[in-house]
Amino acid sequence: MKTISGKLETDIARLKEMLPAEDILTFSFVSEEKLPFTVIFADPVTDKELLGEQVVRPLLHYTGKPKAEDIGKQLTSPELRNEKTYDKLCTEILAGNPVLLWEGADEGIIVGTKKVFVRAISEPPTDVTIKGPREGFIEDIKINTSLIRRRLKNPALRMEMLQVGKQSDTYVAVCFLEGITPQATVDAVKEKLQAIEMDIVADSSYLVHFLKDRNYSLAKQVGTTEKPDIFCAKIAEGRVGILVDGSPIALTVPYLLVEDFQASEDYFVPAARATFTRLLRIFALLVAIYLPAFYIAAQLFKLQLFPIKLLQTISGSIRDIPLSPSLEMLLVLLVLEVLNEASIRMPKYVGMALSVVGALVLGETAVNAGFVSTPAIIIIAFSGIGLYAVPNLIEQTSVVRLAMLLAAGSVGTYGILLLSAFLLFYLVTAESFGTPLMAPFSPVIPHDMRDSLVKYNMGSLKTRPKTLKSKNKRRMKDA
């Protein structure tokens, strides 16, 4: 890598050559002692006012030697770094940090006057809490790291910055607590991140693919959260957290399936309530996945699954329906998915209209016209609601529900059982950074079950989950 020459004109020419974009500007000025200075900066992302205040104004009266050390002392910016190589200087300029050069400079000074465009910290839409912290991550990695630092005022908290993306050079922070998180996990994460060769990292989800053990797997293998409190809690358990500049979604590894059945609120309400809601979530999810499938299997292959009175009602409802039971259910399911997809993308005011169209016009009219039956609509509506009881798994569970429906419509109950067996085997053999996805249920780790589908009182959770193989096991002193 080439280093700067010390000749101002040559260095400027070289940097301009490396950064030919029109929005890369230079600003030259001369001090009282006639020492020429030049600031090179990226116009859209540099705070010029701050640049003038912290760099130009102090140097106009500079009378010292042209040494980086002395010049740096004159600058009033708290964020200064020296760099010699052109490549590094270019990277900083593009990141919004101007580079200060002068005649005879042995190093360039990078000044942290990046212009920050951030939205306000707000409650994340994917994880709303009634009781508990409401702030969520935003797109700026610095603010996100500050949110974490505010919660973990601990020198052991490490936030190692990496740059990923050949074109984007996106900042990625690998966060962990030294002495708590197993070093092997940290190294594995860094190794995987450093091995990534892709153009841009538009969002943290781009990295998920590279952090997975099974690339083509539908199963979730990396945890996600938008909330700093959850992020910190996971780090404190011995996980590694990953923040990506430009993304409000933070990643955590190793990931356990049971994580998505736990909501942050579970820790702010009594343990009995938390246990109840967790069991309710898994029940809702199971119902959401299996109900349409069993409904179809029962209609096609095993009527005895219905009580006789219910069967009579269903039998009356589906009479004259032109579609077969399985096709009818598939149709209603697809309509639900389309409505769901459309309502997410649409502006809010149109979304309201869409709900009315979906619920009233489509549903009611379809039933009245005899296209679909009322039980099918009820089943899918119930299933649709149930799926959202565990919103973090929706991408996976909606596909599983469809697969179950296909299995049930083809082979019946046996198809459902076989597919469930396949899923079980698939999940129990999956691992995330050496940690079994289905822990603490498979393999059974009785200790960790205290905060799984059931939740014990805080006082019972004195040690960290064994699953995560944390070096420091105790997190609470005996009372």
Place this chain on the structure above:
Amino acid sequence: MKKPYKFFKTIPMKIYVLIAAVFTFVFFSNDFGLVDIQKTAIIIAAGVDRTEQGFHLTAQIGKPKGSERSSCGTASVDVEGDGETISECIAEIYSKTGWVPKLIFCDTILVGEETAKDDIMGALGYFLRTEYMPDSCSVAVCKGTARDMLKSVSAIEDTTSAALNKLFSNAAEKSGKVMKQSLKEFAIDYYGASESSFLPYITSESQDCGGESGGGEGPSSSNGGAAGGQSSSGGESEKPDKKIFKAEHTALFSQGSMTAVLEPQQTFTFSLLKGKVEAGTFAVDDHGEPVNVSVLKDKGNANLKVENKPQVTLSVNLKVYLFDRGVSSPIEDVARKELSKEAIEKSTQLISEQITELWNTCVEANCDLFHLSRSLYRSSPKKYAEWKELLLSTADLKVEAKVETMK
């Protein structure tokens, strides 16, 4: 070696795509020769009568009431078939209607009186044998033919089978008026050491004139006519003669053949001996006035001792209270639950007499209703072998009845 490795490495994905395609195809074509709900005739009750050719089966097929999708309730269609065996009858029903008859929800089997007089297992064997029928269904004998009984119109329910089912409810059994029996229990008795059993005996009476009639007697609501015809109940074609069904009689069976019918009070006594009565009532005379006694707790037992000669002890231990009087009473008496000494004595005497009467009927009918042979076999197979033929005819009866009043 690299090539085959790569080939095998990618093969699972290809296979699973293929499987998904096959399943999707099967899903859309949906045909393993299976019968879905829209092609199914759900038989909710079956009536069996013996004919010269073999059997006549009347299948009551449940269907939703009305034509609106929002409607609920059940109506039924009676479809009939003939054949040498029951399965042939079912096949005939299938060929006539195009519906595939399914017995999975059949919870009542009605057997005609004449059919029950011969070995009833000839008629019930199919239902026991088939894997697609629950053997937990109720079985009953009816006066007249099962066909006419099933095709009559119930005064209280949409379908005959629903009305019959009400008779076999747990509440009815606790009243002591009905002794219900399932196919499984009947089969166990039939194939067991006792070779004896019982079935409820159904009679019907016209709601208007109140006269008792069997299925074969009196006007029938059926408009099905000959075998193979269809009739519907629950509709509003013409004003049918509505019937009320009763199961107060009980048919006794020995080696599968109906050998006697218990009168209603004998059925009640039988219930008492089985210890099943919890809310039943019976009437006694108290100082010349009729008194109704309600049973709170019933312990019944049949015990057999074989030393030189078999001795049967039939015992009933009842906790009762005064339920009603046939005459007006002062308010102090209305508040009283306690039976008088005389009423208790008369109750004890009445029950003792009825037990003896029931035993005599069983002996006459050669029906080991209390499964004495079975208990003898379980306790001593040798004695069972010795006495099994003569047990009922030679056994001495000892009756123990105890009635206690609630105080």
Place this chain on the structure above:
Amino acid sequence: MHKISARQIYFYLAAIAPVGKLMLMPTQLAFYAKNDLLLPAAMNYLLQAGAVFLALLFASKNRTFYDALAGTIGKIAAKIITCILVLFFLYAGLLPLLAQKLYVQKTLYDTLPSAITFFPFFLLSAYLCAKPLSSLGRVWDILLPVSIVGYLGIIVLSIQNADFGALMPIGASGADGIFGGFAYSLNWFFDSALILALAGRFEYKKGMAWKGMLSYLAGGAAILFFLAVFYGVYSDIALHQTFGFSEISKYFSGITVLGRIDYLFSFALTFVIIFYGSLPLHAGVECVYEAFGSKRYLRTLFSVIINVGMLVGVYFLNFKLFVTLQVITKMLFWIFPIFCVLLPALCLLLKRRKNEKAV
């Protein structure tokens, strides 16, 4: 893949292995031994528990069956014997599969479906068999509660209808009935042979042989209790009740109101039976792979071959279940003690070569 833990082996012996015996064995025993069905079952369990103990002792040396053989009698002979063991696994696994097929067709459908409905089982089985046998350990962790819930649900719903007096008089079926029942139900007890296939793939812990045997006996006690309830419910018609576990609880009084809620429990047990059914095939693939395979794709290939072979066998015998039952249970029942009792005992005689590597 990690090794199977000792706990997972106990789970298998106590809760998964017994479930496979709920399908046809109760009917078979009721046929031969009538009300004495508990006696032959208990005899079989005691014998097999001893064999499991021996197999676990063999596994304590932490080497696989093939390694142990190769270390003593040489690689070629070891390969031949391993192949014979694999054939035995396929033979032993045939009846459970045929039973499962019949069970599926009878219980999960209202009318007899085409035999092709059972085909997807082999897809799943081929997938399972293509993975190392040790990956099943974690499955057993999940199957334990499933099995317990299914079993308890069925027992709770059916026990009120059981007349345990039906089990009397003891010995009524005579020596013929009891020993006939014992011999003709030997085909359901091949768990010790499966332990041989698992040897070297689980962590042996001190006292594991005893604990494993006790786990197996605990599962056996549960089966004996089920047999008692089964005969109590069906009494003299028990021999007619194939797959009683799925029907035994339908007499529960709440069923009329709630519908067939008991199916939830029998489905739970069916779920366990699916894995149980593929286990002999899985063990077969593992043994063949160890003896002949070196590349990973070969495991997939062996899995496909064995599963396709079994599929052909099952469909060939589709309408010959009764004959197959007769041949396996009555004519060739003696094969089972050879592989399931004698072989584990003989395995203890195998020596370790000095340069042999412990797995």
